Amino acid sequence: MYALVDCNNFYASCERVFNPNLRHKPIAILSNNDGCVISRSDEAKVVGLPMGAPIFKWETFCKEKNIHVLSSNYPLYGDMSNRVMKILEHFTPDVEVYSIDEAFLEFRGFKDYDFNDYGNQIRQRILQWTGIPTCVGIAPTKALSKVANKIARKFPDQTHGVYVIDSEEKRMKALKWTKIEDVWGIGWNLQKRLKAKNCHTAFDFVQLSDDWVRKTFSITEWKLKKDLEGVSEIKLDEIKAKHAIATTRSFEYTFSDLENIKERISTFATSCAEKLRKQKSSCHVIYVTLSSDRHKKDLEQHRASKIISLPFPTDSTLIISQQAVSAVATIFKEGIKYKRAGVIVMGLVPTNNHQIDLFESENPKHKPLMHAIDGLNKKYADYKVKLGNQDLKRTWKMRQERLSPRYTTNINDIIKVK
Known part of the structure; x- marks a missing residue:
């Protein structure tokens, strides 16, 4: 079995851990140089703030809707991400860090486990030790664990943040519910080609013949199709040295x-x-x-x-x-x-x-x-030794007029208890 653990609104959640006044309030996080919105809390999505919105055009809107706009605090987010990933290693040695807020877990030799209970243990420990809320999707393959995670995120009241695809009935129901554009690994161009074949859901995609998928697309799409069928073809990536x-x-x-x-x-x-x-x-x-x-x-x-x-x-x-x-x-x-x-x-x-x-x-x-x-x-830690032609004060010169403190990586920004 595989699990996908995804941190909910990660950047906003990191800010809320150290500033509880932001809980249940709309938050927007800006890109480098305070350019555009790259992350939103659920509350900001509800009031209508779009992803990628240039902040200079949406400044008035944010003030009217009481949206808290913050600069990206990458040292804080990176440190919190590292803490979450270290916690996941307590549950299985096979962890693939997929992004700053996502990781795949493989459970080899976990026979007769109650994966719903195990998923809840993962969520509760991350929340207790870091304050970051997560959703966990568990399934026989990586692609299906992505689908399971979307279901857990979409229906928090019914799933309590954990959804397990552990039967053929659940798999079929999940594939029929998942739109083709929401399938992991299917980009815009592939989506258009599949829709031209009346393929609108993940279920439609797995109905295509293996030979046709191999001839029309590539081995990558064939592996994705098999993964959605419950046959594990996409394995955890090994950590490799970069080529550039x-x-x-x-x-x-x-x-x-x-x-x-x-x-x-x-x-x-x-x-x-x-x-x-x-x-x-x-x-x-x-x-x-x-x-x-x-x-x-x-x-x-x-x-x-x-x-x-x-x-x-x-x-x-x-x-x-x-x-x-x-x-x-x-x-x-x-x-x-x-x-x-x-x-x-x-x-x-x-x-x-x-x-x-x-x-x-x-x-x-x-x-x-x-x-x-x-x-x-x-x-x-703060790169004290530099070349003579570098700016001695900062590594990256970015406009960050709304930056929160680096609570976990700078001793001067540590929280003071009164």
């Missing part, structure tokens, strides 16, 4: 001077290098991008990128930052107001097992230096 690592961000404001852009690129490159070392990889290629604000049609637009091939693989912050900064200087154009940039490292190889160049190699002093910097940054 990217750090791309929008700027807090538009920049038209090269020095500010260099500082941002250096910070992005530093982030990539840290991620490389974390997964014990080195890169052969660095890809740097720079683009103007495409939403401001009245301004001159410019988008450019540059690829740098290194003669030897490296995970050194010094080398990656230097190369990225040099690259962005060559694609920068005077008079353009830039809004977004990024650094992507590619051509990854294991740091301890790669081809050595006879004539060129990394400075041997870099390895112990990076090890020392990583150790200090991990110990002091």
Whole structure:
């Protein structure tokens, strides 16, 4: 059996854990730079605030409806997510973290278990230990556990947040209830093609022949169909090293001077290098991008990128930052107001097992230096050691005018009991 554990309105729920005054009130969480709505509480959905709403257009509406609008507090959300995932490991060793607020669990060897009771235990422990409400869907396959989770979320009064598909009757009823657009893994284009075949529900989808699905689509859709039929074909994903690592961000404001852009690129490159070392990889290629604000049609637009091939693989912050900064200087154009940039490292190889160049190699002093910097940054958490061309005060320069305290990751923001 598989379970999908999904945190309800995760960002809003994290805010409510430490600010009980927000409970049962409409909440909206904004994207980077306080741009648009990326998460809403159920109360905000009821009053009509749409997902993706640009806040500058909906400011008056939010005030009229008493919606509490907050900036994204990613350190808080990330820490709370990690706590939830650690709790799930108490129930089974087989856990696949699917997103910041979702995880699949596989129950191997759990014979004669009351899964409804077990699901309730999962919910109650997460709620008691973190304050985060969840829904749990349990079924014989991953795809069906997704369907079960939707039912648990849609009908909280009847299911109490837990729904188990453990019979053929329940499976058939759930598939007939699930619209084709709500099936996990079926995107917009596939949805249109299936509807053209009068396939409007998950039940309609499983009625299609295996041969037709394989010939018309791919092995992925065939596995999804088998999963919905109750035959487990989609297994838990193993944690694998990434083949490319990217750090791309929008700027807090538009920049038209090269020095500010260099500082941002250096910070992005530093982030990539840290991620490389974390997964014990080195890169052969660095890809740097720079683009103007495409939403401001009245301004001159410019988008450019540059690829740098290194003669030897490296995970050194010094080398990656230097190369990225040099690259962005060559694609920068005077008079353009830039809004977004990024650094992507590619051509990854294991740091301890790669081809050595006879004539060129990394400075041997870099390895112990990076090890020392990583150790200090991990110990002091707030990245105290930076390159000289980085802003010493902040890692990401984002507009966050409605930011709540970092209750769990910053000692200065810890709750004070009066």
